[in-house]
Amino acid sequence: MVDLLLPDLLYLQDMKKAVFIAKLDIAFNRFKQYGNTYLEAYNGRCKGCNCLQKGFRFVGENSRNYMDILFLNHNGTITDIYECHDFALSESIPGCLEKIVINEHRYDFDYPPEIF
Secondary structure (H helix, E strand, O other), X not given: OHHHHOOOOOEEOOEEHHHXXXXXXXXXXXXXXXXXXXXXXXXXXXXXXXXXXXXXXXXXXXXXXXEEEEEEEEOOEEEEXXXXXXXXXXXXXXXXXXXXXXXXXXXXXXXXXXXX
């Protein structure tokens, strides 16, 4: 679904769109493996290298595992999406546990050849 909303020539988190989407799918599957059926979204901002850039913390409703994602846009069009490693929430969220990352190891599995 996310794939359909983004331009094909876009690089996300310094990866080709297809690679990023494949890794995002793996991260979402980890949420499913922990028994989550949806993610709660909470507003926040980067307090590190992309200071004040807006994003969201997505928290699994059962596991309370989470991921922090920033969305860059220009004139209402998404220009980049990437995970944040220094995220400040707008509100307190009790019980967040394990952080699920999109790009733990940049080349840690075999990709189908068509995505390169």
